[in-house]
Amino acid sequence: MNKHLYPKFESINIELEQLNINLKRMVIAEHPILYAAAEQLFSAGGKRIRPTIILIIAKLISRTGKISAEQKRLAEITEIIHTASLVHDDIIDNCETRRGTETIHNVFSNKIAVLAGDFLFAQSSWYLANLNNSNVVKIISKVITDFAEGEVKQSIKSFDYKISIEDYIEKSFYKTASLIACSCKATTMLNSNNKETQNNFYLYGKHIGLAFQIIDDILDIIGSTKILGKPAGSDIKNGNLTAPLIFALEEKPELKILINNEFNNQDNINEVIKIIKNTKGIQKAKDLAKEHIQVAIHTMYTRYSKKNIRDLLLVSYYILDRIY
Missing domain, CATH: 1.10.600.10 (Farnesyl Diphosphate Synthase)
Structure with missing residues (x-):
């Protein structure tokens, strides 16, 4: 396998496309700076390995081959939690770039980056609670x-x-x-x-x-x-x-x-x-x-x-x- 070639998962391709759309919808914030910070994180892309694994497993264990709405939401929550942790990691490690783009604390400030990370953790917790499990x-x-x-x-x-x-x-x-x-x-x-x-x-x-x-x-x-x-x-x-x-x-x-x-x-x-x-x-x-x-x-x-x-x-x- 070519190391630069990320495998295509046709069985969950539609779900991954929807996940990318949903991620931006899920982190909408009232304050424009907070929203701009959150949007930059998800616009930077990434391989989405964590939600990919979740969606693959969900399909594997399903008797009908269908992924439930709760499992799709869990995949989104996982990516938000992961992204929030990266924001805080970048501040601690003083990283200037992430995924080839400037880090949040570099674009805005450490204070905004901390708040953006906290906001994402809070959002993930809210959606997690709404799984009712x-x-x-x-x-x-x-x-x-x-x-x-x-x-x-x-x-x-x-x-x-x-x-x-x-x-x-x-x-x-x-x-x-x-x-x-x-x-x-x-x-x-x-x-x-x-x-x-x-x-x-x-x-x-x-x-x-x-x-x-x-x-x-x-x-x-x-x-x-x-x-x-x-x-x-x-x-x-x-x-x-x-x-x-x-x-x-x-x-x-x-x-x-x-x-x-x-x-x-x-x-x-x-x-x-x-x-x-x-x-x-x-x-x-x-x-x-x-x-x-x-x-x-x-x-x-x-x-x-x-x-x-x-x-x-x-x-x-x-x-x-x-x-x-």
Whole structure:
């Protein structure tokens, strides 16, 4: 698969088109600046991987092959929550661009960006409550607290070369995998009371989410600004020690000196990237991502045939193929 080619999901194409229309309708705000900020976020596009996964699962588990209105709304809510988290992330990490366009705090101000993120979280909560399913409300609401937990864990470990892979995976779960895992589970909760089905899709989402984050962190080192839509090396600059760097530290302990100095200039960041590329750090991170992809796929194979989960497999392969 071409790494630049996002797979087409014909089975949910109509639903995805409607989702893009609905997202803009759902974030209409009375104040023009708040509306402008929200509109810019969704106009910037994105692959919509999270709602895509939700819609694929909804169709897979449906006896009639139809996706319910509640599941479609959940897909929209998930994307709004994800977008809100990006707004706050960009402020914390001081990112200048996102998806190739200027970040909200760059266009407006930090204050407006914080309010825009809060507004999106509030909107998602309102639509979530209107699903009238208390169990779904509980599981998705926890995701928002997980975001905060992940940010705190990341901040505590900033520029800490003693961080372990276990610490990194835990932080990655809170920041990325929790939303995907809980959304996958919530999708099944809107269709079935079968606990085994719910837990299987939770595991699928969890491992897909972890793989996605690991691949993102690899791309931050080997990718270009054009591909990433934001400056490469952002994690290193902000002291977020990710899988490739953690693995590289096992081979090159001299990296500790650069980490202790907090990469105080661009030359240091370039040096760290060069050192990482000359170790097995990137390959070990790739292997770790593959392991999580394999666990996710195996979870599906226990219940469904390869033909039935074709679209979920395409998502899995796309996530992995981004680094090739």
